[in-house]
Amino acid sequence: MANMQRGLLMAGNWKMFKTRSEVEAFILGLAPVFQKSSQVEAMVCPSFTLLSTAQKTIKRMGLPLKVSAQNMEYREEGAFTGEVSAIHLKELELRGVLLGHSERRQYYNETDVAINQKTKVALQYGLLPIVCVGELLEQRQAGNTDTVVIEQITKALEGLDAKQIPAIVIAYEPVWAIGTGKVCETPEANRVCKLIRTQVTAQFGADAANALRILYGGSMNNANAEALLSQSDIDGGLIGGASLKVDSFAELLNTANQVMSQQTVAVV
Numbered sequence: 001m002a003n004m005q006r007g008l009l010m011a012g013n014w015k016m017f018k019t020r021s022e023v024e025a026f027i028l029g030l031a032p033v034f035q036k037s038s039q040v041e042a043m044v045c046p047s048f049t050l051l052s053t054a055q056k057t058i059k060r061m062g063l064p065l066k067v068s069a070q071n072m073e074y075r076e077e078g079a080f081t082g083e084v085s086a087i088h089l090k091e092l093e094l095r096g097v098l099l100g101h102s103e104r105r106q107y108y109n110e111t112d113v114a115i116n117q118k119t120k121v122a123l124q125y126g127l128l129p130i131v132c133v134g135e136l137l138e139q140r141q142a143g144n145t146d147t148v149v150i151e152q153i154t155k156a157l158e159g160l161d162a163k164q165i166p167a168i169v170i171a172y173e174p175v176w177a178i179g180t181g182k183v184c185e186t187p188e189a190n191r192v193c194k195l196i197r198t199q200v201t202a203q204f205g206a207d208a209a210n211a212l213r214i215l216y217g218g219s220m221n222n223a224n225a226e227a228l229l230s231q232s233d234i235d236g237g238l239i240g241g242a243s244l245k246v247d248s249f250a251e252l253l254n255t256a257n258q259v260m261s262q263q264t265v266a267v268v
């Protein structure tokens with residue numbers, strides 16, 4: 001059963017897709033989803049050049065949709081050509097930033113140390129860090145999933161204070177499930193998310209770990225979302241492909257809302 005206190009977060013990772021007019025049209029098209037009352041936190045993550053277009057469109061329409069970036073540099077300013085810092089993201093009044101997505105680890109050699117530095121700086125600037133972890137196919141096949149995920153979590157959160165943990169989101173994204181159409185089996189996805197929570201409990205205590213939202217990401221779509229979102233330790237989704245079309249993202253937000261309202265009925 002999804003956890004009512006933590007609530008669900010549904011974040012669309014648009015990667016290097018969409019133009020300005022497509023972002024505007026998407027947000028306009030998503031507006032009806034917000035006509036019903038919603039307890040789900042909805043978010044989109046456009047590329048840097050479209051962050052302010054998304055923010056302006058959302059503001060103009062008065063929608064409760066949040067906007068986050070897909071990456072940032074950990075240094076605040078300086079001679080770092082081509083980089084964008086937490087100061088720039090904060091100026092746009094963003095909700096947060098994705099950190100350590102597997103594509104950043106794979107194509108841009110992003111390390112656990114860098115992800116840890118970025119997490120600390122994002123927190124310092126009041127940005128919600130959404131820290132991505134997850135094993136490669138070879139690592140899963142070799143039986144190393146748990147070791148890999150625990151190591152990524154330990155390193156990403158090193159040096160943080162227990163009080164900061166509720167201001168972070170972890171996204172468990174098995175790399176072999178990203179963009180492949182091969183979703184992780186629901187019980188296994190929940191098992192790894194629970195493992196992450198157990199690791200966070202060991203590092204920071206039960207209160208911090210119970211307040212931490214852990215998302216699942218990897219080929220989430222409307223056929224598998226309800227089962228995934230109803231699990232005890234999955235607090236939402238990080239969604240790539242299915243967040244690119246307004247209809248499929250709207251369906252996912254509606255499903256998340258349904259899961260939340262079923263839990264409300266169950267609790268009452």
Ligand code: PEP
Nearest residue numbers: 178179217218219240241
């Ligand atoms: C992602 O890019 O984080 C992701 C989960 O993509 P997809 O939903 O397409 O697997």
